[in-house]
Amino acid sequence: MSEQKVSVGDAAQQPPAGESHDAGGKDNVPASSSRRSRITAGSFGRNGGLVLALLALFAVGYFTAGDRFLSFNNFTVILQLAAITGVVSIGMTFVITGGGIDLSVGSVLGLASVWATTLATQDMARELGWWIMVLCALAVGLGAGLINGVLVAYGKVVAFIATLAMLVSARGLAELIANRRTQIVDVDSFDDTFKGDFLGLPKIVWIFLLVAVLGWFLLNRTTFGRRTVAVGGNPEAARLAGINVKRHTMFLYGLSGLTAGIGGIMILALTTAGSSTNGTLLELDAIAAVVVGGTLLAGGRGTIVGTVLGVLIFATLTNLFIQNNLDSSVQAIAKGAIIILAVLLQQRLARRS
Amino acid sequence: MYQELDVVDGLTVAENVYLGHELSTMGFSQRREATKHTRDILRRLGHPEISPRQEVGNLSAAGKQIVSMARALSHDARVIIMDEPSAVLDSEEVANLFRVVKELTSAGVAVVYISHRLEEIREIGDRITVLKDGKTVAQNLPVSETPTAELITLMTGRNVEYVFPETDGVPDEAPVVLDVEGLALRGVFEDVSLTVRAGEIVGLAGLVGSGRSEILETVYGARKASAGKVHVDGRRLRAGSVAGAVGAGIGLAPEERKSQGLLLDEPVYRNVTLSTFSRFARGGFLDERAERSAADEQARYLDLRPKGVDRAIRTLSGGNQQKAMLARWLVHGCRVLLLDEPTRGVDVGARAEIYALIRRLADEGAAVVVVSSEIPEVLGLADRVLVVSEGRVVHEGPAASIDEHQVLDMVMEGSVA
Numbered sequence: 001m002s003e004q005k006v007s008v009g010d011a012a013q014q015p016p017a018g019e020s021h022d023a024g025g026k027d028n029v030p031a032s033s034s035r036r037s038r039i040t041a042g043s044f045g046r047n048g049g050l051v052l053a054l055l056a057l058f059a060v061g062y063f064t065a066g067d068r069f070l071s072f073n074n075f076t077v078i079l080q081l082a083a084i085t086g087v088v089s090i091g092m093t094f095v096i097t098g099g100g101i102d103l104s105v106g107s108v109l110g111l112a113s114v115w116a117t118t119l120a121t122q123d124m125a126r127e128l129g130w131w132i133m134v135l136c137a138l139a140v141g142l143g144a145g146l147i148n149g150v151l152v153a154y155g156k157v158v159a160f161i162a163t164l165a166m167l168v169s170a171r172g173l174a175e176l177i178a179n180r181r182t183q184i185v186d187v188d189s190f191d192d193t194f195k196g197d198f199l200g201l202p203k204i205v206w207i208f209l210l211v212a213v214l215g216w217f218l219l220n221r222t223t224f225g226r227r228t229v230a231v232g233g234n235p236e237a238a239r240l241a242g243i244n245v246k247r248h249t250m251f252l253y254g255l256s257g258l259t260a261g262i263g264g265i266m267i268l269a270l271t272t273a274g275s276s277t278n279g280t281l282l283e284l285d286a287i288a289a290v291v292v293g294g295t296l297l298a299g300g301r302g303t304i305v306g307t308v309l310g311v312l313i314f315a316t317l318t319n320l321f322i323q324n325n326l327d328s329s330v331q332a333i334a335k336g337a338i339i340i341l342a343v344l345l346q347q348r349l350a351r352r353s
Numbered sequence: 354m355y356q357e358l359d360v361v362d363g364l365t366v367a368e369n370v371y372l373g374h375e376l377s378t379m380g381f382s383q384r385r386e387a388t389k390h391t392r393d394i395l396r397r398l399g400h401p402e403i404s405p406r407q408e409v410g411n412l413s414a415a416g417k418q419i420v421s422m423a424r425a426l427s428h429d430a431r432v433i434i435m436d437e438p439s440a441v442l443d444s445e446e447v448a449n450l451f452r453v454v455k456e457l458t459s460a461g462v463a464v465v466y467i468s469h470r471l472e473e474i475r476e477i478g479d480r481i482t483v484l485k486d487g488k489t490v491a492q493n494l495p496v497s498e499t500p501t502a503e504l505i506t507l508m509t510g511r512n513v514e515y516v517f518p519e520t521d522g523v524p525d526e527a528p529v530v531l532d533v534e535g536l537a538l539r540g541v542f543e544d545v546s547l548t549v550r551a552g553e554i555v556g557l558a559g560l561v562g563s564g565r566s567e568i569l570e571t572v573y574g575a576r577k578a579s580a581g582k583v584h585v586d587g588r589r590l591r592a593g594s595v596a597g598a599v600g601a602g603i604g605l606a607p608e609e610r611k612s613q614g615l616l617l618d619e620p621v622y623r624n625v626t627l628s629t630f631s632r633f634a635r636g637g638f639l640d641e642r643a644e645r646s647a648a649d650e651q652a653r654y655l656d657l658r659p660k661g662v663d664r665a666i667r668t669l670s671g672g673n674q675q676k677a678m679l680a681r682w683l684v685h686g687c688r689v690l691l692l693d694e695p696t697r698g699v700d701v702g703a704r705a706e707i708y709a710l711i712r713r714l715a716d717e718g719a720a721v722v723v724v725s726s727e728i729p730e731v732l733g734l735a736d737r738v739l740v741v742s743e744g745r746v747v748h749e750g751p752a753a754s755i756d757e758h759q760v761l762d763m764v765m766e767g768s769v770a
Contacts, residue, residue, distance in 0.1 A: 222638055223631040230627060233616040240575060240607055240614065241628040241681070242599030300618060 049345040050293065050309040053338070057316045065323040074319065076201060082315035083208035084109075084263045084270070084279075089286040089293075089307050090215040091259030096287070096295050097219070097302025098252040099232035100152060100159040104166035105260040106282035108144045110275070111174040112137040112264025117183040117274030130190035137264040144170055145257015149250030163253075167283065174276035183274040194269035204266045211262065216304040228252060232299025288335070289314060292342040313338065360417050360424075362410030367391040369409050370423045394423045398453050414561065415446040422453065433457065434465040437698075442561070444726075444761070451477050471501050471701070483507045517733035518712035523553040528586075530720035531603075531689045533572055536581030541567045542744030545581070549689065549720035554711065556735030556752060557724045558760050564744040565724045566608050569691045572722075573605045574598040585689060599628055604682030606675065608693040608724075614678050615666050622648035622662035625680045651680035655710060672696075672703025679710060689720045696730065708734055728757045740764060 061069035068074065088105045095102045115121065116137040125132040144166060151162040185191065194203055219225035227248045230238040239245045260279075267278050291297055292313065293306030317338065321331040360369045367387045368375075376383040376390070391405035400419050403412065409420055418438060425433045438450060454464055454477055468474055474481060475496060482492040483504065491507050527550040537543040542564035549555045557565045570576045572583055577593030584590070585601040598605075607613035615624050622641075625648035626633065633643045648662045655676045659669075666677060675695060682690055695711065696704045711734060715721045725731050731738055732752050740748040740763045747763050748755070 223634045224637065226623070226630050226639060229619070230616055233619060234612070236613045237615055237627070239595060240573075240605055242596050243628075244596055300616065 047294065047303070047306055047309060049342065049348075050306060050313065053342060053345070054309060054313050054316065057313065057320060061316070061320050061323065064320070069320070069323055074323070076205070078312070078315050078319045079205045079208070080202050080270070081318055082311045083202070083204045084266045085282060085285045085289060085314070086208045086308060086311040087211045087259050087266065088256075088263045088279075088282060089289045089311050090211050090304060091256035092283075092286040092290050093215065093293070093295055093302050093304055093307045094219065094228055095159075095252050095256045096290050096297060097232045097299060098228045098249060099235065099299030100249065100252060101163065101287070101297075102145075102148065102253060102256045103160065103163040103283050104144065104148060104170055105256060105263070105286055106279035106284075107167045107170035107174070108141055108257055108260040109263040109267065109279035109282060110277065111144065111170045111177075112140040112261045113267050113274040113278045114174040114178045114183065114276055115140045115274075116264060116268065117185055118177060119183075122183075122185070122187055125187045125190060130187055130193050133185075133187065133190055133268070134265055137268075138258060138261040141257045141259070141261020141264060142254055143257070145254040145260070146250060148257065149253030152253060153246040153249035171276060178274065178276045180276065185268055185272050185274070190268070191272075194265065195272075204269050207262065207266055211259065212304060212308050219302060219304055224248075224251075229300060229302065232296075232302070234300070285314065288339050292339055310342070313342070360409045360420050362408070364409060365405065366395075366403060366407050366409055366412075366420055366423075367405035369420050370394065370405075370427050372424065374428070390427065391423065394426050395419070397426070397456070398423060399449065399456075415442050415449075418442060418446075418450070426457075430462065432463045432465065434467070436467045438466070438468075445560070447473070471504055474504075475501065518709045520554075520712060520736065523550055523736055527551045527553065530586060531572070531722070532584040532587075534582045534584070536568070536571060536583065537579050538564075538567055538571050538576055539579040542571075542741070543580075545741075545746055547722075547739060547746070547749075549722060551688075551718045551720055552715050553737065554715050554721040554723060554735045556731035556738045557722065557741055558728050558731040558738055558764070559741035560764055561726060563741045563764070565741050566693050568741070569605065569693050569722065569724055570607075572598075573603055573691055575605070599685070602686065602688035603691065604628075604685060604687040604689070605691045606678040606682070606693060606695060608697070610671070610674055610678060610698070615674060617667040618665055620663045621652070621657070621666050621669070621677055624666045624677055625651060625662070625684055628681055629685050647684050648680065651683050652677075654683070655680055656706070670700070670703070671698035672700060672707060675699055675703075675707060676710070679707075679714070683714075687719055689722070690714060691722050691724075693724045694726065695723060696725070696727075728760050732757065732760070 058070070088109065092102060092105060116133040121133055121136050148159075148163050148166050151157045151165075152159045155162070196203060198206055219228065227238070227243055230241070230243055231245050231248050231252075235245050263279065263282070264274075268274060271278070289310035290307050291310075293303055293308070293310035295302040295306060314335065317334060318331065321328065321334075361372065364372070367384070367390075370391045371387045376387045388405045392401075395401060395403050395405070398419055400416075403416060403419060409417060412420065422433075422435075422438070435454075442450060451473075454466065458464055466474070466477055478496045480492075481494040481496055481499060481504065483490045483494070494504075529548045530551050531547075531549040533545060533547045536545045545568055547555060557568065559565045567576060571578050574583075574590065574593055574595045574597055582589055583592075583598075585598075585603060588601060590601055590603075591597045611617060616627070622645045623630070626644040629647075630639060630644055633640045633647070645662060651657075652660070652662055657669075657673055657676050657680070666674060669677065679690075690711075692711065696707055699707060708730075711721060711723065723731060723734055725734075732755065735752045738748075738750060738752045738755060738760070739746050740760055742764050748760075
């Protein structure tokens, strides 16, 4: 986008130069810079509280655990903690912005991790390449998501119920396939591709960053994102404007399922095993991160940056407790408190800006 | 009492009336007591047929209005403020409302009646206070001695008469753009046929609930017709497909602007381009610059105020929100415009503007269908009028050859038959 090259500073209030727009889109009128500064101001207003909360957690970490906390290594650990929940939360952001909810992501992630590691899949992967496992996980995630989508959009089943049913049955199917055993990954090319570091960061962290950036573009810069906001904000208005609301709703759940599939691959890279218990209760972490991030649970407004910050806050919190050898039950209580605090703070800031 | 209905659909009439101040002893609600009192109040309001035990969701808009009023009375109010109580009522129900208001005033209750329909104020008011842009511009005007024109001048700050734009009539050779044949929606309306030529405005007159809005929505594909055909420029539309209708160049400005038409928290330009943003996009990527400039161009053309297409559309007045709806279809480039209650919630000054705008769009070759509860509006604006009653077209003819009383007679006759 040309806007990003324009220097911010000239805030001359001037209507967008409508007549001068051309196919190249290279014009740098002052209007776009004032618009840009307005946008950044707005998103700071919305995300400012989250950044503050994150910094506060860092401060607490520094005072309680010192340099052990404030080291590059530890930040890598935090990012790694955040990565899987993060990817799933990006998908969840779309569903929630579109006015829905997806409770099935944790189970679907588990199912994807199991299906991608069955003996048959691993045999094929050893023969043909690691991408077989990836394709398998993605197909399972997308498939499960589309089933959710068809049920919600065309079957008119309430999203909460449809995805709850998927949560239960996907977990069951995963147990059936894995026979309740963990399936160790024994495909060298898969491990080579997804384990270890790339440019100093774990590869799954890169996947998280990539998904987050793609998610941001998809939500803010594409027709898909615009439809998502329209469908979530006022489905009737979207429908009467000629948007195919049902089809789009189906796609949203498909996308969420797809991110769960990606999460399934990532968990294989992290734990080296497909298991039907992978991703248990992950849906709650994802929903919490999305809502804390500032996405409206009622739909119509969503923020990828907020979701990423929300995920990082929870990951940092977990890390803090581990660093200080604290009880994980206390951690759960703190997590609950953070959800409430963040949302309250969020509302205050939103009212002021 | 609020302009928008403020009752809870899932509760019974009595529960709604005593909502927030339930009759109770030690936390247990006294349902019988509440039911009895509610029945008394409803009788006082002249609506003994509404049962206190009925669920409010099953009542008509008018019935809900009565419940809302009953709630106000249940407080033993000395003053009742009614904010546009007639907005959702048809003329018959308004008459009943007025009867109730008169009973209330004679029983010593003071009533503040807020309305943008001047003829209502004239009928029901004793004194008038005129507000404009959040300020009082005149107060305590005696109703009987203040001419309507003076009120309009006070309200608009200029001399606008409740006038409609002149029209030269539609030339006979103008092509038929919209052709509806034998359209029906089971249980709502049947056998509706109408043709609209380029440059023509066709009005649908009728009472609330006569099927007017449903006819528009069915033409538009938002409801699936059970019979009949719709052609635009000779091409047949698929029944029940909004996308097909929009693709063929039909635009709808729905009855409930806020709940059916707009994304209230989104900026004006995104509302304007809601049906066209994918056209501006390249390869799925939005071109917001082009969207903004297209929206801005229409905003200037329609004189949308306040200026600036980046503000949330929630902050605009009803008239300007309506203009934004029209702008949406102007950007889209429409052959047919279906306007459902285009001036609902629009003040008098902006109305004349909207009328002129609709006429201008027709003059530029659009085929326009207008639905309105206000019969003078339909008659004044349209070239041709269809009178709808009980889901049937009972009359069709030039707007100039019929007056309000005749329309009302037909409507009433239709509903008796």
